[in-house]
Amino acid sequence: MNDSPLLAVRGLTKRFGGLVAVKDIGFDIRPGEILGLIGPNGSGKSTVMKLIMGIERPNAGSVKVDGVETAGWAPHRIARAGVGIVFQHSRPLHRQTVLEHIKLALLPDSLTKLAADPHVNQRARVIAERVGLSAVMHRHPATLPFADLRRMEMAKAIARDPRIVLIDEPFAGLTAAESAAFSELIRGFREEGRAVLLVDHNVKSLAALVDRVLAMYLGEHVAEGTADEVMRNETVRRVYLGGKLEVRERAPANGISRPVLLELEEVGVQYDKARALDGVNLHVGEGEFVSIVGLNGAGKTTLFNAISGLVPYQGGIRFGEQNLRGLSGAAIARAGIVQCPETRELFSDMTVRENLDLGGYHLADSVRADQLAWLFDLFPILKSRQSQAARTLSGGEQQMLAIARALMMQPKLLILDEPTLGLAPVILEHLSKALESMQKSTPITVLLGEQNVTFALPHADRVYVLEHARIIWEGTPLRFEREMGRGFLEALPSCPPHSVQARA
């Protein structure tokens, strides 16, 4: 291994108004080395990447790419110096196919005309194959499943052949198998001698991959060392990893003899040629907490969209006395069903407070004030950031806002679609406790869709397993642990902070 660092960062500092998002951060990454960057939501990880890439200008500090100072340069110059970034959120062009996206990434801006060049075509195909996109390279991004969109972002980064690769939350929302495939790709970067900076809340996958870890908290360096050392660090455990979520036996009365609030009968959804939902029967009792567990593409979001009136379906859906068939999405929301979508859908130019107020506009003033106080207690960060534009929140902060806004609506039925996406382990613990206290203190009914069983089981009265568009299992969380067993649990991603394995 060559010993001089490919990337050397010193004293990196960034302020947003009164907030110091990154404070005096420094590290080196050598060729063929992977540095993991962890920390709670809003601790400054993505900002560090943006500062290195030139997307944000540092207030102080130095960034050296192979010995050359690049701090303050424009992003395209930094890209030309050999730095590439894989963003968490892809913003694909709609008219280009996957292959065209890769070809565009292969060419410097002025050479776009050469896209027809057979060599470019050939290289783009090789890259598509390498990231596992060969079957979909002629499709448009809008038609791709989530994991493939992430693959496309990775392919674009590979196409630019960066010596330094910054990868922001590659595993978020991916299944264990998909994460393993991504890990393989990132390991490939190491073998090619690239320097990698990796951010992710899936500490298990991250620890298995990295050479070293740096932990941040409130913009500052709190620990550094091997994955094992850092995960054992007292501060890291307290502010980031948190405790373990346990499944416990619920009162036997739960789930039985409740009036049915939501009932689906033989619900099916067809997209073009694909059967996205097939003969689904399920019910949710008043005040019940039901988890739908399933991998990406199993049909969870489709199921929720059918209930919310966002996709056409066959079969019947009843909500209390009401038949939902034919009702618009707006009418269904007015009836008391609120879906907190995977995609968040915040009003990005509005402030945190405006987003919350919009959620609670229909409530009486005193009720709204109480609800707001409760939510601020639940997510203190939202309280201190009331006047910040939603768009500038960190990934996890946006997720918290989306959940808070849904709760602000005080729905009869709250549908949470993958709420754990992008949240730090410790926040999962908060959210989990909040759901528990909410169940005790309010008549809310919850339908939760998750791949993360560690989160989906502890509060559920009942669990359904959705696989390939069908419900294949139904039972209590404890029966789930016994019958679906470790095998199923291990097929799913989770962040069990107590079973972190360092790289061999």
Ligand SMILES: Nc1ncnc2c1ncn2[C@@H]1O[C@H](COP(=O)(O)OP(=O)(O)OP(=O)(O)O)[C@@H](O)[C@H]1O
């Ligand atoms: N343009 C901005 N204006 C004001 N505050 C900002 C801006 N950009 C980022 N911040 C704040 O800076 C802090 C650090 O954000 P950053 O996105 O780096 O966090 P992160 O560690 O990546 O978190 P996550 O794990 O949730 O993605 C956050 O509290 C965020 O709200």
Ligand SMILES: [Mg+2]
């Ligand atoms: Mg981030």
